[in-house]
Amino acid sequence: MPMTTKPAFSVLLMPLFFAVGCNESEVMSLPGDPAKGKMAIAAYGCGSCHAIPGILGANGRTGPPLERIAERTYLAGVLPNTPEQMMRWIRIPEAIDPLTAMPNMDVSVNDARDITAYLYTLK
Ligand code: HEC
Known part of the structure; x- marks a missing residue:
């Protein structure tokens, strides 16, 4: 029984690892960790106001969608x-x-760095 479920599981996850791997290599020059950034975005609840590709349930409409934010001028x-x-x-958005x-x-510097690394994978 476990023999049959295991391969199916890894096949399901394979594209996920692939996608994360590609994104990470593209943001090598950034010090942040996009995978951690993804978790931080979920933890801070940015998705309550923003639609953010790759973040489960991030479909807020109060702020602009962050789709392809890396390409924004x-x-x-x-x-x-x-x-x-x-x-x-x-x-500190209110300072700007x-x-x-x-x-x-109250996003910490480290979390902001990781979040930024993730957002720059959105091209
Ligand atoms: C209460 C709603 C709200 C929450 C929560 C929120 N934002 Fe925003 N965000 C906005 C609004 C509104 C704007 C548009 C600001 C403007 O253009 O003046 C914005 C703009 C932005 C922008 C610039 C987008 C652009 O198109 O230029 C980024 C990046 C961003 N937010 C990231 C985040 C991140 C990361 C979080 C979580 C830590 C977050 N936001 C949480 C409302 C929110």
Whole structure:
């Protein structure tokens, strides 16, 4: 019985590992860990306001969808889209736009770095 379920399981998971592996190699220059970033995005609940590809249940409509955010020229319409500015926005959005609906969620530097690494895989 276990003999028949095991291979099926690994076949199911294989494309997942493949996808994660590809994304990681593309963001080698970023210090963050995209896999951890994915978990942090889920933990902070960013998906309650944003649709975020690859995050289960992240289909909020309050903020803009983060689909292909890596290719955006500006973040929140004002910041040049660089990893540093992305981290800044995620940690202290109100410092950049005092009227923004995006709350300061007390995101730690490490989490912001990992989240940024994941968001830059969205191309
Ligand atoms: C209460 C709703 C809300 C939550 C929760 C939220 N955001 Fe936002 N976010 C917004 C809104 C609204 C904007 C648009 C701000 C603007 O353009 O001025 C935004 C903008 C952004 C942008 C820039 C998007 C763009 O198109 O330029 C990024 C990146 C982002 N948020 C990431 C996150 C991350 C990561 C989290 C979780 C740590 C998060 N947000 C949590 C509402 C939210």
